[in-house]
Amino acid sequence: MSLDSLPAAASAPDLPKSAPPGVFTLFFAFAKMSLAGFGGVLAFARRGIVEQHRWMTADEFNETFALCHFLPGPNIVNLSVVFGSRFRGVIGGVAAFTGLVGPPMLLCIILAALYSRYGELETLRRILAGVSCAAVGLLVSVMFRMMKPLIKRRDVTSLVVLVAVFVAVGLARLPLATVLLIATPISIAIAFLLQRRVKGA
Amino acid sequence: MTGDSNPIWTLVWTFALMSLFAIGGANAAIPEMHRIAVDVHHWLTDKQFADVFAISQLSPGPNVLIVTLIGYTVGGLGGALAATLAMCVPTAVLAYGVSRLMARPTESRWPAMIQGALVPLSIGLMAASGLIVAQAADRNWVAVLLTVAVAVAASATRINPLWLLLAGGCLGFAGLI
Secondary structure (H helix, E strand, C coil): CCHHHCHHHCCCCCCCCCCCCCHHHHHHHHHHHHHHCCCCCHHHHHHHHHHHCCCCCHHHHHHHHHHHHHCCCCHHHHHHHHHHHHHHHHHHHHHHHHHHHHHHHHHHHHHHHHHHHHCCCHHHHHHHHHHHHHHHHHHHHHHHHHHHHHHHCCCHHHHHHHHHHHHHHHHCCCCHHHHHHHHHHHHHHHHHHHHHHHHHC | CCCCCCHHHHHHHHHHHHHHCCCCCHHHHHHHHHHHHHHHCCCCCHHHHHHHHHHHHHCCCCHHHHHHHHHHHHHHHHHHHHHHHHHHHHHHHHHHHHHHHCCCCCCCCHHHHHHHHHHHHHHHHHHHHHHHHHHHHCCCHHHHHHHHHHHHHHHHCCCCHHHHHHHHHHHHHCCCC
């Protein structure tokens, strides 16, 4: 959903860029990408921004996305704000954000209202049980795709950190904040030490 | 915790705080959402949480919209809006600020190194998400089998995930799950 697609569009670097989008264009473009985005909007955002509208080169897109992926919060939401504000300032950021989140949020509110009325229906329960099993399967596949480079590099320390976080949050059910406040400095310290060792060697 | 105060405010500060810890996106925050919504505040049952996760995956748009559904169960329309904005706005403002500061990519190796160090954390969190929703949703061995089959199909092929979700829905409708 996210990491694996970074190098995908690295080819075709010199598509001519088109004129910067206006506020309304930003809103409608992000609304369209968002409503097309079943199971994650990123692929559609890349296609729309880089290939269809040519507002950014593939490299610019990758750099912007890397920043948004690095920061906390929903990546694609961060991307919409950073992207929109780059062209039209704060108003542009708000327009892209509203386009991305507004229409699918309205849809979700309608679905939530339907669910609160009919959620107890046996048929709907059964359908949703099947869907959530499949949705977990999708999550697992994304997880494995992200894990592959770590396994290929035989990056044992990262895998240990990964398993520790899984055990702490998934099995011990510790609060996220506690786990991250401990695990983040440790993981960064390990990365720093390993890098220094590689440089020193 | 704050039983007698307005639940909308509880939604707002809960999700605003949670968003700051959502490294690797909304799917990494699923365990925390489950802990808060099911275990701490009893806003939803385990089953409802699995349902809400299923609905959010079925509908288009960013995955973060699961908070819209949680917010709606807590406080109707106002709850849905409050939860969504609380989960999105603080980190969006942060991203805006940082992107202004880092207008040009730096020569420093720190950003790349920190980013690399965060990758195993976010994968571990996603694994925990999978486990927690599976425990809430899976009821029998057919359900486990379906989860595994979808994971394999999605890894091995480029099939549109929506078809896999719909296939799961059909199996559920047929009474197999």
